[in-house]
Amino acid sequence: MISFLLKSFMFIRCMDKSNRAKPPKTQRHAEATGDTSARDRILKAAEQIFAEMGFEGTSLRQVAVNADVPVALVSYHFKNKLGLYRQVFKARDPNTNVQRLAGLALAETESDPERRLEMILKAVMMPMLSLRNVEGSANFGVLLTREATDPRSGERGIINEMFDPIAKATIRALKGALPGRSDPEIVWAFQMLIGTMLYIMADAGRAVHLSGGACDPEDVDGTMRMILPLLLRGIRGVGS
Amino acid sequence: MISFLLKSFMFIRCMDKSNRAKPPKTQRHAEATGDTSARDRILKAAEQIFAEMGFEGTSLRQVAVNADVPVALVSYHFKNKLGLYRQVFKARDPNTNVQRLAGLALAETESDPERRLEMILKAVMMPMLSLRNVEGSANFGVLLTREATDPRSGERGIINEMFDPIAKATIRALKGALPGRSDPEIVWAFQMLIGTMLYIMADAGRAVHLSGGACDPEDVDGTMRMILPLLLRGIRGVGS
DNA sequence: AAGAAAACTGATCATGTGTTCAAATATTGT
């Protein structure tokens, strides 16, 4: 009788496990077999929920359910809710910022100042905007916009830690491409660039709504074709 | 003995009350005497905390403490956390949007298209940016930026309900001031305008940080002097 | 002055939160 109950329990437990998207394996085994490790699944789920609900609005239990792991495993891998949050950014950091720095380096080689400025803007915006089209990366732009406009972001220090290098490199590049401009002019131009980019990344249908469908941030190429001349003309200015 | 205990209790209770910043009065009495009513104090405290902590991160208890009222009073006046949130926006709506519509109407009377476009941009941006300098209003810009970039904003409907009129009026004005431009061009220009404005409003020291102190959004006039030409040149375009 | 309505208050509820812990299981290095 007891064994029957045990078997029933095991069966139910087994069924429950089998409902999981992917059988849970340890990290190293997962890497070997090509499966996503539990750690990666947590990160992926966290990115999505953090983007949708914000830092405070996200519950670790919801993350755990979406990642198909028990809650305690989140704390084991990332110690804290804040630790998980920071790791989500850390995981995205290299991919986008390396692309940007490479683009900026390319721009430096362009002698025509007209085209040089355009390349700088493209180098900064493209790696971010095109995340919308990369499988499973669509949420990061929203998350980044949240963090960049959150007053409590300073305490977490993520923006300063992770985006100061690319920000300063961009400002330096702009200064090189726009000789004669004052430093404040350059920084404000940079702020306009970032503000516009963030707003587009966070857009959840407002552009479509206001334009009757003509403007859609999902269409990265179309968006760039329209927004780049606007920023370019504004930053380049009348005379130069 | 019982009366002694009662008196002690009353005394403690009285002391507790006397610690409150302002003696709580009912709404009508408060209006008559010029004091801030409990309802207004709740709204004011809510705006500040919603801005700092976000919708999910805000606790009604914290709002109640800052407003110096018992928690239950918040639910009494605003039914819900969401009800409170919506009322914070409703309370700010007329002041800013009336100013903007008035500014747009003024711009319509300007015949010089050059100056007309400048007046439109000023009409849209100034009422928002200058909130930073209005006593007790500094937080609303941050709150609005949060809401405008929150994916869950659609469910609440605040942005669509409250800013569609001014958005469409602005787009109409831009279209009038920029004949020959396609509709998508106009909408993307509008998005750049709003994105830049929101990012500046939400700025919590990043502009100062990147510019070494030269760029400070707190200085509304200085900010407008720098950011307006950038947007103007971008939107106006080369030919016109 | 008296009754009606509005404003206020403290207590309580069910629920969900982040985090911790000891025990079980799997993987690795020797």
Place this chain on the structure above:
DNA sequence: ACAATATTTGAACACATGATCAGTTTTCTT
């Protein structure tokens, strides 16, 4: 094969949350 280490698991904790309610006080109306 064995010990050491890394990962996984369920249960539990202490605490905060939004919301509700009955009862009191204040204000308004007549």
